[in-house]
Amino acid sequence: MINIILAEDHNIVRNGVKILLERDADLKVVAETENGKEVLNLLQTGIEASIILADINMPDMDGISLLKQMKQKYPDVPIIILSMLDNEQYIIEAFKEGASGYLFKNISADELIFALKHVHTGNRYICTELSLRLLDRLMNLPSQRKNWALHHDFSAREIEILHLMSEGYTNNEMSDKLFISKRTIEGYRQNLIDKTKVKNTAALIKYAVLNGIIE
Known part of the structure; x- marks a missing residue:
């Protein structure tokens, strides 16, 4: 038997989820709460x-705060987030704080x-809709990088x-690795700076990372 504590501050949602879960013989809602403090x-x-x-x-203690507390006090009890929030910031933060799953309502x-x-x-586990979003993003990465490079005529x-x-790598190290002169390396570096219209090498690398050409 899988014993579940259901934490949801909206009664209608909480009651509906409970009814759905208890249709399965392996699941049992052993307690219902309106916030994270009540769970603890x-x-x-x-x-x-x-x-x-x-x-x-x-209210009082949200899901992210509950995750932080559970990680310290009850690390062996997994938490699944069930939320309407599809903002990536919340999803990433939830998993960073130890969530075992993220589901949309x-x-x-x-x-x-x-x-x-x-x-x-x-x-x-992440829900199917979220999985498909991540897959779409991954599938688009190569074309984004290619288009970025082509746009700048690299x-x-x-x-x-x-x-x-x-x-x-330093200029000398790149010269040795690529079997071209240090002067040629310096020429390539300057061309990259000119094409991207940045001020220096650090800005060039930052620009490339932000635009997805390098990670």
């Missing part, structure tokens, strides 16, 4: 929970149940030198 209070009384299913926006009942069971076995050699510069 319940755990302190000795209630046994397999998973915490929590919203991010809650428009998720289907079947996927919600699957996510809970998946996390219960020690895995992490040669393959210039891009190669730009990568080496970002890795901290």
